Amino acid sequence: LSAALLSPPETHAQAQTLTGSNFLKLVPGARQQGLAGIGAGVIDELHTLYANPGAAGFSREWQWAATYSKTIAEAYHASLIYGTHLRTPWSRRSHLSFGLGYQGMPDFDSSDGAVAQVSANDVLATAGFAQPFTIAGKMFALGANLKYFRSKLAQYDADAWMADAGLLYRSARFRLLKSSGRFLNYGIISAGVGVTNLGNDLTFQTSGTPLPRTWRAGMAFNAGHHQGLQIQLAADYRRVHTERGGALSFGTEISWGQMLSLRGGYDFHDDLLSHVAMGLSLRLDDGASPIGSVLPGRNNTLRLDLAAMEQTDLFSRPYRGSVTHYPVGPEGFDLRSPAPGSIIGSDSVALEWEATRDPDLYDDTKYLLLVERDSLKLAETLALAQRSRDDFFQAMANTSFVIKENLTREHFQLNTLEGGDYFWSVLAYDSDQHVRAAGPAGRNIWRFTIPAPQLEITSITFDYDQWITQSDYQGILWIAFANTGKGAARNVRLAIYDSLS
Structure with a gap:
């Protein structure tokens, strides 16, 4: 919208076309804005799908975020994004995402009274799909977005459909420093490429303006310890086909236990805005909240992000804020075999369940296998895990079961069983003692029978x-x-x- 304000009255429609194009270049989210808009190679941030749709393939089980910013010349921007895992015939970790962005400003007159005041706004709706996959043991994610954009200025309006595509690579977590403390024990490398805003020209009346087709390539290096120091170093190269040359951006983020994060970035792009960006985050986990079961909710966290850019000679300092809600406990998983109600033909049985993971980059997941002849006792134990994880782990230290095993693998062999009915369940837990039972609610306990x-x-x-x-x-x-x-x-x-x- 700033382009419209700086344009003469007779070119309002053309200026709004360029303004709409500029709106499409933004990567919403205060965290990414605090890193100077970097997103092509970054993991564990849903907003980066606007820079590289493949990034959603490594996103959390679900996540939503809302962003608001007050920018130059009283213009404001708001966005809402939601992403979730989707079970498909070929994968249980496909990812579906939806986003809605709005840019507007109060009625204005940039003609010094020559014409009446007008209003302007831009709306962007996005639907995305991403799929993680493995090639030769290496982890990749491929993604695509379908977007609808509508721009309006006074009596003029235009719309366009467009698409994005991207690919992201993520390394396995590797040992970085063999330190007994909480200092950069592990590392993760990621890199990606993306192209955005592929579509037809945006046309208000007769002449069209090309959409800002943008190519991005980026890398990120994450290092840290789950309960200690964490660092992210990231860089992007961005080139818009309607502009001369490309531009580099660099950003870094420093966190302690993911509770408090400070970040900053520098964008070498030559425009009227500032090059320096900065920001911070505060994260409230369920264990640290006095009403953790309600806000942010069991096994969840709430993160507040703030970002700002330096003030320039032409524009005041822009601010941006985001609220993000997402899970921090083990992801959902199911029991596999034997199927419920199975009659085993011998006194031995192999129990199997799906693998799960903890979404935090440096956290680990273990399994607790429980086998019991008394189904009520097992049901009461799972209910306790739902109510209070502290009481649950204390009870586990003092309660006996037919089988009670802490495991890191997804299978266990039972031998020489007596005849009768057996009930079993598996719980996953992380280093923060977030607990999750296998299967959907009400179907966490399976039964098998050893013939007597x-x-x-x-x-x-x-x-x-x-x-x-x-x-x-x-x-x-x-x-x-x-x-x-x-x-x-x-x-x-x-x-x-x-x-x-």
Whole structure:
């Protein structure tokens, strides 16, 4: 909208076309703005899908964020974005996202009274899909966005459909410093490329203006410890086809336990805005909130981001704020086998469940396998895990089960089981003791049956024999019995008692 303000009256429509184009260059979100708009190679931030749609492939199980900013010349910008995992026939971690952005300003007159005041606004709606995949053990994510843009100035308006595409690589977490403290113990490298705003010209009346088709390439290096120091170093190269040459951007972020983050960036792009950006974040986890079960909610966090740019000779300092809500506990996973109600043909069974992960970059997930003959006891244990994780872990230290195993793998073999019904469940937990049971609510406990033996005496015969004495009780007692059940009988003992009156 600033372009419209600086244009003569007779070119308002053309200026608004350029303004709409400029709006499409923005990467919403105060965190990314505090890093000078970097996003092509960054992981663990949903807003970066506007720079590289592939970034959504490594996003959290769900996330939403709202952003508001007051920029130059009383213009304001608001956006809302939501993303979630989607189970598809080929993957349980496909990602679907939706975004809505709005840019507007109060009625204005830049003609010094020559014409009446007018209003202006831009609206952008986005739907995106991303898919993570692995090639030769390397992790990648491919994504695409479909966008609808509408721009309005006074009685003039125009709209356009466009598309984005991007690819992101993320390394596995590797050991960085072999330190016993909380200082840069692990590292992760990511890199990506993206192209945005592919579409037809934006046309108000007869002449069209090309959309700002933008190519981006970027890298990021993350290092840290889950409960200690964390650092992100990132860089982007951005080129808009309607502009001369490209521009580099650099940014860094320093955090302590992800509770408090400070960041800054520098954009070498030559425009009327400032080159320097800065920002900070405050994160409130459920364990640190007095009403954690309500806000931010169990296993969730709420993050507040603020960003600002330096003031220039032409424009005042722009500010931007975001609120982001997302999970910090283990992601959802399901039990696999044996299927509920299975009858096992032997006294051994292999239990299997899906793998899960903790979304925080430096956190780990372990599993707690519980097997019990009493289904009510197991159900009460899972209910306790839902109510209070502190009480749950304390109870686990003092409660016995048929099987209670802490594991890092997704399978466990049970052997030499007695016949009968068995009930089992698996809980995943991280280093902050966020707990999540496998499966959807109400279907966290599965049952399998080991067939029991059924021993029956089929006959008792006595062969009288006076070989030793003339007593009527001298002879051979023949007892025959059979297993009529479906389970094997082992270590069978027969006890015989006599009774003489």
